[in-house]
Amino acid sequence: xxKTHLRTTHLSLILGLLLLAVTGCSSGADSSPTxxxxxxxxxxxxxxxxxxxxxxxxxxxxxxxxPSRIDPDDRRDGLLAVGATFAxxxxxGFEKYEAAANVVTEQALDTKHRADLVQCQPASATTxxxxxxxxxxxRVGRRLFRRSxxxxxxxxxxxxxxxxxxxxxxxxxxxxxxxxxxxVSPDFLFRIEEAExxxxxxxxxxxxxxxxxxxxxxxxxxxxxxxxLIAAGEHGDLVDDALLAEQVERLLSxxxxxxxxxSIFSDLYDFKRFDDGLVRKDTALFPVYTQTLVEExxxxxxxxxxxxxxxxxxYRDLFTTTESFxxxxxxxxxxxxxPTPDGWEPYVxxxxxxxxxxxxxxxxxxxxxxxxxxxxTLRGKFVREVLLCQDxxxxxxxxxxxxxxxxxxxxxxxxxxxxxHVTNDACAGCHTLTDPIGLALESFDAIGMLREEENGVPIxxxxxxxxTAYEDATGMGRALRDHPALGPCLVRSLYRYAAGRNExxxxxxxxxxxxxxxAESAYSVRELMRELVLSDGFRTTSGPRMAEEAGDES
Amino acid sequence: MGLPxxxxxxxxxxxxxxxxxxxxVRFGAWMWGCGMNPDRWNPTTEGGGYELSVELQALxxxxxxxxxxxxxxxxxxxxDVKLDGRPNFPHTAGLMGTLTGSLPVADYTVxxxxxxxxxxxxxxxxxxxxxxxxxxxxxxxxxYSFESQGVAxxxxxxxxxxxxxxxxxxxxxxxxxxxxxxxxxxxxxxxxSVVKDDRDRLLQRVGTHDKQRLEQYFTSVRQLEQQxxxxxxxxxxxxxxxxxxxxGQETLGTEVxxxxxxxxxxxxxxxxxxxxxxxxxxSMMFSDRISGxxxxxxxxxxxxxxxxxxxxxxxxxxxxxxxxxxxxxxAWADFVERLAATPEGDGTLLDNCLVLGHxxxxxxxxxxxTGVPMMIAGSAGGALKPGVxxxxxxSPTTRVGLTIQQAMGLNTESWGTRSMEATQPVSEIVA
Numbered sequence: 001x002x003k004t005h006l007r008t009t010h011l012s013l014i015l016g017l018l019l020l021a022v023t024g025c026s027s028g029a030d031s032s033p034t035x036x037x038x039x040x041x042x043x044x045x046x047x048x049x050x051x052x053x054x055x056x057x058x059x060x061x062x063x064x065x066x067p068s069r070i071d072p073d074d075r076r077d078g079l080l081a082v083g084a085t086f087a088x089x090x091x092x093g094f095e096k097y098e099a100a101a102n103v104v105t106e107q108a109l110d111t112k113h114r115a116d117l118v119q120c121q122p123a124s125a126t127t128x129x130x131x132x133x134x135x136x137x138x139r140v141g142r143r144l145f146r147r148s149x150x151x152x153x154x155x156x157x158x159x160x161x162x163x164x165x166x167x168x169x170x171x172x173x174x175x176x177x178x179x180x181x182x183x184v185s186p187d188f189l190f191r192i193e194e195a196e197x198x199x200x201x202x203x204x205x206x207x208x209x210x211x212x213x214x215x216x217x218x219x220x221x222x223x224x225x226x227x228x229l230i231a232a233g234e235h236g237d238l239v240d241d242a243l244l245a246e247q248v249e250r251l252l253s254x255x256x257x258x259x260x261x262x263s264i265f266s267d268l269y270d271f272k273r274f275d276d277g278l279v280r281k282d283t284a285l286f287p288v289y290t291q292t293l294v295e296e297x298x299x300x301x302x303x304x305x306x307x308x309x310x311x312x313x314x315y316r317d318l319f320t321t322t323e324s325f326x327x328x329x330x331x332x333x334x335x336x337x338x339p340t341p342d343g344w345e346p347y348v349x350x351x352x353x354x355x356x357x358x359x360x361x362x363x364x365x366x367x368x369x370x371x372x373x374x375x376x377t378l379r380g381k382f383v384r385e386v387l388l389c390q391d392x393x394x395x396x397x398x399x400x401x402x403x404x405x406x407x408x409x410x411x412x413x414x415x416x417x418x419x420x421h422v423t424n425d426a427c428a429g430c431h432t433l434t435d436p437i438g439l440a441l442e443s444f445d446a447i448g449m450l451r452e453e454e455n456g457v458p459i460x461x462x463x464x465x466x467x468t469a470y471e472d473a474t475g476m477g478r479a480l481r482d483h484p485a486l487g488p489c490l491v492r493s494l495y496r497y498a499a500g501r502n503e504x505x506x507x508x509x510x511x512x513x514x515x516x517x518x519a520e521s522a523y524s525v526r527e528l529m530r531e532l533v534l535s536d537g538f539r540t541t542s543g544p545r546m547a548e549e550a551g552d553e554s
Numbered sequence: 555m556g557l558p559x560x561x562x563x564x565x566x567x568x569x570x571x572x573x574x575x576x577x578x579v580r581f582g583a584w585m586w587g588c589g590m591n592p593d594r595w596n597p598t599t600e601g602g603g604y605e606l607s608v609e610l611q612a613l614x615x616x617x618x619x620x621x622x623x624x625x626x627x628x629x630x631x632x633x634d635v636k637l638d639g640r641p642n643f644p645h646t647a648g649l650m651g652t653l654t655g656s657l658p659v660a661d662y663t664v665x666x667x668x669x670x671x672x673x674x675x676x677x678x679x680x681x682x683x684x685x686x687x688x689x690x691x692x693x694x695x696x697x698y699s700f701e702s703q704g705v706a707x708x709x710x711x712x713x714x715x716x717x718x719x720x721x722x723x724x725x726x727x728x729x730x731x732x733x734x735x736x737x738x739x740x741x742x743x744x745x746x747s748v749v750k751d752d753r754d755r756l757l758q759r760v761g762t763h764d765k766q767r768l769e770q771y772f773t774s775v776r777q778l779e780q781q782x783x784x785x786x787x788x789x790x791x792x793x794x795x796x797x798x799x800x801x802g803q804e805t806l807g808t809e810v811x812x813x814x815x816x817x818x819x820x821x822x823x824x825x826x827x828x829x830x831x832x833x834x835x836x837s838m839m840f841s842d843r844i845s846g847x848x849x850x851x852x853x854x855x856x857x858x859x860x861x862x863x864x865x866x867x868x869x870x871x872x873x874x875x876x877x878x879x880x881x882x883x884x885a886w887a888d889f890v891e892r893l894a895a896t897p898e899g900d901g902t903l904l905d906n907c908l909v910l911g912h913x914x915x916x917x918x919x920x921x922x923x924t925g926v927p928m929m930i931a932g933s934a935g936g937a938l939k940p941g942v943x944x945x946x947x948x949s950p951t952t953r954v955g956l957t958i959q960q961a962m963g964l965n966t967e968s969w970g971t972r973s974m975e976a977t978q979p980v981s982e983i984v985a
Contacts, residue, residue, distance in 0.1 A: 044764045069715065072695040072708045086704040088767040091684045093708065094774035095719075095781070098742070156748045164741050181745045186756055186771055194759065276694055280807060284851035371808070371846070372853030394661050395644065544761020 037536050038506025041545035042207070043085040044190040045218075045500050048073045050263060052100075055224040056183070059143040060108040061117060067100040073272070077502055078386065079493070080267050085500040085545070089189065101183035105176040114172055122171040128162035129171055137161065137178050145187045146214045146225055148234060157181055191218065195541050198239075206540045212238035216248065216533060219498050221256040222263035239539075248533055252526055258306050261525070265305050268386060268493055273367060274298040282372045286447045288333050296327050297362035297448070303344065304358065315490060315523040316481045319357040319387075320474075322349040333362055333449055354443065354450060357477030359383070365441060365448030374446045376414045376438025383437045383480065389489035392430050412455035414442050436463035440476035487523055488515040494528065498538055501545075510537045577792075577899050578680075579935040580828050581673045581962050582836040582909045583653070584889055585698055586882035587645070587845035588860050588918040590927050591871045595879070596631040597943045601982075604629065604943035609876075612883040617894050619902060623887060625941040626894060626904060627911075628983050630928040630954050633946030636973035637923070645843040648923035649914035652951045653698060655970030664700040666971075669910070669955050671701045673962050674835040682784045684777050685835035686827065688716065688820045690813040690885075691842050692806040699837045705770055709839060713801040713819035720798070720827045727797045728789035728830075735786045746779050790830045794898045798826035808846040808855070810881045817885045821892035829896050829903055840885050843914040847878050860918035872919070886911050890931040907932035908961055910954070928954050930983065937961040937985055944982045952976035957984065 047055065053066040071093030074083030089097070108117055118136050122129035137157045141149040149157075157178040165174025182188055193211045198204040207215060213233030217225035225233070229247060237243035251257065266272065273279055274295055281289040303325040308318055326347040331338030336353055338345060349355040358364065359379075368378040384390045411417045418435045421427035440461045445451050453459055461472040468479035480486060491514045495503055503511060514531055521527035532538055595609040606614055606624060613624040635651030642648075643661045650658050656665035667675075670685060678684030687697040689709035697709035710716040726733055753772055757765055789795070801819045805812045817840055824836060841847050845856035854862065859875035866873055889909075896903035911929040916922040928951065933940045938961050946953065952970035957979040959966040968977040 041761070041763075044760060044767060069694075072706075074704065074706070086767075088705050088770040089774050090701070090705055090707050090770075091678075091774045091777035092687070094771070094778055098745075098778060102742075153752070156751055160741075160744045160748055163744065167737065167741065177741055177745055180742075181748045184745065185749050185752065186768060187752065189771075190768075192756075192759065277806075278693060280692075282848070282851060282853070285853060370853075370855060370858065371848060372855070545763040547762035547766055 037510045037540075038504070038542065039537050039540045040499065040501060040504040040507065040542055042193040042195060042541045042543070043500065043545040044192055045081075045084045046087040046089070046190050047188075048080050048084055050266075051218060051222060052189075054222060054259070055144070055188075056104055058223050058226075059140060060104065060179075061113055063113060064104055064107045067096075067103055070096045070100055075270070075272075077496065078268070078270075079497055080272065081497040081500055082502065094184070097189065098180075098184050101180040102176075104183060105179045108179065109172045109176050118172075118175065125171050126169050127171060128165035128174055130158055130162060132171075133158050133161045133165075133175060133178065136175060137182070140179065141182050142230060143224055143227070144182050145185070146191070146217075146230060146233075147210050153187075191215075193541075195543060198540070204536075204540055205543055206239060209233050209236045209238040212244070212539065215498075215538070216251055219533065220251045220260040220529065221254070222260050223256070241534075244539075245534060248530060252530060257526075258310060261306050261309055262302050264494065264497055265302065267497065269301075269364070270367070271298050271302070271363070274363075279366055280371050281366065281447050285372055286445075286449075288449065289447050293329055293333060294363070294366050294447075296330050297333075297366060299344075300325055300327075300330055301358060301361045301363040304361070307346075309525045312524050312526055315518075315525050316486055319359060319477045319481045319486075321358075322353075322356050323347075324349065324355075324361070330362065333447065335450065354472070354474060356474040357481075359441060359477055359480070360444065360473050362444075362448030365444040366446065369446040369448075372446065374414065374442060374444065376418055376442055377431065377434050378438070379441050380434030380436070380438035384433055386493075387480065387489060388483060388485040389492050390433070390485065392433060395430065396426055412457045413459060414454065415439050415460055416457075437465060437476060437480075439463055440470060440473050443473055487518050488512075490525075491515045491518055491528065494532060495537065498532060506542075507537050510535055577906050577935065578828075578831050578834050579937070579962065580834040580836070580907045581670065581677075581934075581958065582824075582838065582907065583668075583670050583698070584838045584886060584909055584911045585649075585840060585843075586886065586911075586913050587841040587843045587847075588856055588875075588878065589913045589915040589922070590879045590917075591876060592631075592916050592922070592925050594871065594876075595927060596925070596945075597629055600943050600945055602939075602942050604941075609879050610883060612880070612887040615887055615891060617891060617902075619894065621894075623891055623894070626931055626933075627890065628930045628938075628940055629943040630930065630980065630983075631943065631945055632925045632948060633928060633951040633954060634948050635923040635926055635951055638972045638974075642921060642923060644921045645914045645918075648916075648921070648926050649698065649843050651923065651974060652912055652914075652926055652928070652955070654700075655952045655955055655974050655976075657972075657974065664703045664706075667702065668698060668700045668837075669958060670699050670835050670837045671707070672959065673964065676964055677834050677962070679777075679780060681831055681833045682781050683720070683827075683833040685837070686710070686716075686720070686824065686833045687837050687839075688824070689839040690816040690820070691808055691839060691846060692812075693842070696842070697837060697839055698843075701770070704767065707837075709837075710820075711806060711816075713804050713816065713823060716820060716823050717798060717801050720823065720832055724785055725797060725830075725832075726785060726789040728791070728795050729797065730789075733788040735788070739782050739786050743779060743782050746775055746782075749775055790832075792829065792831055794896060794903065795830035796826065797830075798823050808841070808848060809850050810847045810878065811850075813841060813847060814881065814885050814888070818888050818892070821889045825892050825896045825903055828893070828907070829898060838889065840882060840889075841878075845878065845918075847881065849877070857918070865919075875918070882913075886929070893932070904932045906935045908934035908938065908958060910958060924948065926951050930954070930958070933985065934961040937963075939983050939985045942983050944980055946980075949978070950974045950976050953978055953980050960984075 049070055056066050057064050073080045074087040076083040120132040120135050122132045138154055161174040161178035164177040165171045191214050194208045195205045196208050198206045210233040213225045213229045217229055232238055232247050279294045324347050325344045326338045327344055328338045368382050369375050381392050384392055421431040440463050442459050443461050465479040470476045470479050491511055517531050518528045590609050595607055597604040597607045599605045613627055615623040617623055635648045640657045646662050653668040654666040658665045674685045687699045687707045687709040689697055689711050692711055694711050697707055699707040847856040856878040863872040863875050893907055894902045894904040909931040913927050916925045952974050953976040956969040956976045960979055968975055970976050
């Protein structure tokens with residue numbers, strides 16, 4: 001029922017858009033995509049575990065070890081960034097946040113670091129000092145809440161700091177309490193994106209300048225805004241076209257952009273599963289496998305992406321590039337010599353290594369495999385869904401698997417087993433989409449090591465990607481690189497990541513226009529980010545999300 | 555020795571604390587993935603003293619009390635999840651139907667609160683922890699305990715972490731000498747009261763979707779306040795309560811031996827936590843609904859085997875996949891046996907528990923959701939008759955959920971939606 005309602009809404013938005021197009025309202029086709037669009041709703045965004053940790057360390061000090069045992073992130077529609085606009089805080093989750101806050105405040109204000117952090121000297125270290133406490137809480141609170149504290153918020157925290165300082169006979173003990181109250185507050189744990197009527201055109205609802213500061217910072221740096229950005233937000237600069245553009249240039253040229261890029265691709269590729277220890281392999285079948293190996297494999301891929309995109313190279317070439325980074329441990333798994341004994345070195349794979357493009361990395365092949373065997377289907381599904389944004393339906397519940405039962409033991413390779421699917425109509429619909437891609441990657445086993453044969457039979461990696469034939473994984477990477485859906489799919493994913501939700505009908509024209517511009521910029525991801533954050537899709541909204549939408553996204 | 559509960563504090567049956575306070579009754583769910591082979595799992599005889607089927611042989615154990623484990627476990631076969639034309643999302647429809655009484659409209663979505671959270675909403679406020687969730691899968695992100703789609707209770711996956719949470723420095727040990735409240739607890743309460751002060755201002759600033767999420771957040775804050783209140787009250791006054799010993803060596807993972815060992819360590823900690831009334835609601839995910847259990851050195855996992863392994867024409871089932879059914883039933887028996895090993899009142903802790911053991915499907919090969927296997931261990935403080943086999947005759951699985959809610963003292967008259975709506979409890983197991 002709800003679904004029908006939503007569809008109707010989409011339809012009317014699309015109709016509205018068509019009307020606009022007919023009446024020629026898209027006036028500013030000059031510098032940035034300024035088509036009038038109907039952007040979707042905003043919702044509270046719970047900090048992801050990574051944002052929680054980064055924000056704390058940014059504000060309170062890099063020496064802090066932030067507990068990783070907090071409420072797990074919610075992944076929806078393939079992104080933690082989308083799940084974050086649905087996640088709440090369970091009782092056990094809050095218990096963990098409070099425990100984490102206590103651990104963090106103790107480290108932040110330990111005797112070694114308190115002077116640097118507090119920046120004022122209390123009259124006495126054994127009792128309260130309201131002036132110093134007020135200065136500290138006000139300054140740190142502003143970074144954590146991403147806005148200045150209200151008088152009430154500040155007073156309440158100075159009061160508990162004073163009471164605790166007196167009770168404990170410790171000024172810094174009092175500050176710990178006030179700091180803990182900031183860290184467990186919903187104003188820290190959730191990013192609140194407030195909107196207001198645009199003064200130039202009150203029919204448009206825009207994000208407030210203060211809300212824009214957080215939105216920009218978490219998208220581009222994946223952490224809390226710095227003092228400059230908060231000041232710009234509070235000064236109203238971020239709802240001014242020119243001043244916004246200035247800040248965006250600053251954010252895009254900061255070294256912190258690398259963190260932002262890393263986080264985007266980690267989320268998109270579901271790399272958190274490496275951190276959660278969920279990429280496990282059978283150690284008897286894969287003696288090379290260790291948790292450290294797969295974590296380094298993840299790091300290798302992220303380093304490759306960051307280096308490539310920071311140099312403003314063509315996004316599509318990520319799927320053909322032989323440039324990467326290796327450690328000696330990874331070198332063993334790749335069977336190539338790595339001279340550097342400890343740490344990372346830049347590495348260019350030779351043709352003989354047969355490692356061109358991200359999809360030839362250990363990370364993907366290990367992630368999209370089972371503990372004991374590779375999976376052409378999982379790998380193919382990943383490429384279709386995540387890289388090309390094509391939907392693969394879930395298998396029917398009553399599917400007859402007896403067709404792929406290998407009673408005689410004659411089906412020895414993945415291709416032979418999977419080709420059995422394709423002879424069955426119920427299976428063929430999906431497996432003809434996923435399997436040819438995955439079979440090209442069958443030369444990589446369940447931990448991504450090269451192999452020539454499976455169960456004594458040579459592996460055939462040839463296939464076809466939507467009309468482009470290839471012989472092996474390298475050829476498949478080239479076909480993927482040239483696939484027309486590759487660029488627009490990244491645009492869609494990045495938009496969802498930025499907005500914290502799936503696109504709605506009123507935003508489709510914007511996505512098309514962003515995709516065109518992405519192509520015109522020779523697929524510069526930095527350019528795409530700039531276009532995106534300056535667009536009305538990022539700056540405006542229909543208002544707060546209504547409760548009916550919750551839980552009805554599929 | 556700290557505070558022995560003198561016999562005069564108990565009534566003549568030794569089943570209740572004096573002044574009318576009965577021993578607490580606890581509810582838990584224990585889930586294993588990928589079902590069983592119906593013809594080999596369902597007992598052939600009904601009622602008390604049912605004949606153990608081949609896949610239920612794990613229940614043929616003698617307890618420390620001399621009783622048989624099977625006498626403590628009721629088997630509920632032939633209860634169905636009804637689709638009403640909705641899709642049978644593999645491994646999701648059966649799980650959600652059984653645990654929530656409703657069918658999902660999209661894959662892996664949560665249509666309604668799960669049984670454990672329904673019960674925790676009633677009795678979770680009486681204890682330090684509203685509920686405890688555990689998992690033997692090593693996955694910190696997934697349990698089958700949901701208040702709603704966005705409110706999922708994350709599990710403890712490590713027995714050491716579970717120990718630290720329940721029996722760490724905060725735990726008031728009844729055997730540790732005179733109790734002095736920790737002043738830090740009161741200071742922590744002041745932190746929470748500052749946070750709560752922001753509630754009204756915040757709720758005014760957000761839309762209806764976020765209002766619900768913030769209300770949930772503030773409910774969680776209140777829960778922690780209550781936790782601190784209970785800690786300030788001092789050690790639990792229960793005869794069977796003592797601090798759990800530090801758990802043994804843990805190895806997390808989905809090799810079947812690893813999961814079974816985690817299950818045992820968790821059951822041990824849980825029995826101490828329950829005896830000390832730290833919680834009255836728990837859930838355990840022994841294996842994922844898409845069971846990742848595997849044998850070391852094997853290229854296949856349990857779930858894959860249920861689909862890929864040929865039926866052995868001689869025996870009529872999948873031998874390798876079925877090994878995991880046996881292992882799951884052994885793990886279930888381990889879990890229940892551990893609860894029965896803690897004496898309480900004039901019986902055991904298990905007598906005052908109601909543990910629902912269940913899976914997501916019957917025959918995993920075809921994602922069967924008719925005859926979803928369910929078991930109930932314990933007699934819920936006398937509310938239930940244990941050790942009975944009941945055939946549901948294709949009535950909905952929700953009848954079991956309804957029976958559970960009533961046995962736990964909830965005023966639930968009916969439960970479930972559409973064809974899953976149940977109004978008739980399973981009277982055969984009601985005492």
